[in-house]
Amino acid sequence: MNKIFKIAKQELKMTAANKAFVIITLLGPFIILALAVVPSLLIDKTGIAEGTKIGVIGVPEDLEEAMTVAFQENNLELVSGISIEQMKTLLFEDALQGILVLPSDFLQAENYLYYSKTGTDMMISETLSGILNHLAVTTRLEKAGFNPQEVTKLSFKAGMVVRKLGKTGEEEAGQGFSDIFFTSFSFVMLIYMTVLLYGQMIGRSVVTEKTSKTVEIMLSSVTPKQMMFGKILGLGSAGLLQYASWILLALVLVKIVGPVLNLPLPKALNPGNLLYLVLFFICAYFLYSSAYAALGAASEDEQHLGQLAMPLIIFLIIPLMTLTSVIMNPKTPFAQVLSYFPLTSPIIMLARVLVEEPPLWQILLSFFILILSILLMVYLAAKIFRVGILLSGKRFKLQEIIKWIRY
């Protein structure tokens, strides 16, 4: 045990002295901040800039005034009276944001045509579509003999307010979709990145031990098992150190900086959720790092390790790819299965915890399966490690390596 801690201490020292580690620790919070806050700031504030000019061809004379007013209400400026050729020139001089082409029989039109330089400015085209449809419908109703004021009064639409309902029955104010989505996404990205990073660091560290021939000296002092656990614990404490500094920063941000500066910080960034983040990181770390340690011991060099570790990376990527659907609908059987399967559960169960507050027994079951899997993985990894660390000179295939478990 003593030797394990000595190795762990040295590994922690060597990792913490590494420039990459320092940079990631310092930049980590900004990455999280960027992922968690900036998109929601962008969504809330990305309106249409005032005075955005839209060229319109074929404005119906009787509706020109109403249309101009409606445009102005949406920060848009209606430009008309020039030919479409001139408008195209203006568009490419950036004097116009877009060109709207209306058919001659505006009221009976099935489509309006909108040109823009990008073809992707959804916000404006949606706004224009809303304006035009509203105008067309009210005009049609008017023509059919309804009173314009009456029509406006009767044809109003209600908006939709979305609130997350907490377990205790109370509304959790401010927990909107984008809020939860971005918090979940940044937490998940964080776990994914750190587990991958630390896993590969362990793998590389073990391979380097072999390629630099330091392994002979190490094994003349300690057993392969002590060496493996020392490395896993050492790098793991480096990871925890990193998480601790990030979480401290997040709490300072949420509890002090946010209220003082009145920043719209996500409510999901709370101590409870941060605790789950750390717990799931620890589980994912032990599971993946022991596998990486075993593969590192079995590798000839870093490229070989990269090939052997492909299956692991795939299991890390699956939850990332399915994350959006899990967040939108955490009740599907697919999401349920992934939240218990140990290689994906740290990410998927964490996302479920953030989104839907699953029953406690489900969270505990997920942890229980994880811990059993970690024990099994560590047991198997130690066996592979013991054989692999002494073998060199051949690029073994994964199938051959797995057979070492029986030795």
Next chain:
Amino acid sequence: MLDVKRVSKGFTNVQAVDSISFTAQKGEIFGLIGPNGAGKSTTIRMIMNIIAPDTGEILFDGNPICEKDKDRIGYLPEERGMYKKVKVKEILTYFGSLKSDNKKGIQEKVDYWLKRFDLEDWKNRKVQELSKGMSQKVQFIASVAHDPQFIFFDEPFSGLDPVSSDLLRDSILKLGREGKTILFSTHIMEQAEKICNRILLLNKGKEVLSGSLEEVKDKYGKRTIVVEFDGKGDFINTLPMVKHCITYPRYVEIELKEGSAPDHLLSALVNKVSIRRFEIVSPSLHKIFIDTIGGKKESRDE
């Protein structure tokens, strides 16, 4: 005292070590000698408890080796390596601390050896800045910093310049005088001859010969003659009384056939070359090595 008794180890296709026995006494420098692939490293790895022998036993001071014994052993592996980005003193202290809890003792030893090898100015530099010779010395220090009772040196002189080589040899001899049990493996016979009290010659995992240097040399007889001369010596190989002749740059080492007397050789030489030295000697270890292993190798290659 280290006792290796009839130890064998086989891998999938090779019998790496085949029933080897030897004893290294306290204060003795024991040479494990043989060509590459003879089984030296496997033997050392078994003694280090890194791999287990298939049969046989290894005793430290009369007790079977266990994991704890690793702390009493210092090991300089043949293929050297250290963490490149760590400072010299830090890595020496780390490797020492893995085997001993006596921090102060390790500090003192590390300082002592750094001074002895004239590396004091380098103790706060990173390992990657060291030259090959320097890192070899640092590695040597790593093997002795925890003041072990048993020390294994695997090819300690490879890659060292003559001055460092001498310094290292003196250090090893000094450790021997201090009462350490030293196991020393090499394929360079001259080195073994200068250092070892006793040797074990290995080939293809089997013992070829063993004993003290004197015993080994006696066994190979006194029919070896060294001749230094001016003139062309090509004919010597064809003389009837010469069994074998090794030509060195400045002299030849001749083994006579059974029943031939040295003065026959002298009379055959004296008229053809001008002799500066004619000496009856013990065979060099190098010659024994070639005789016992070189010959067999050739016949196996055929």
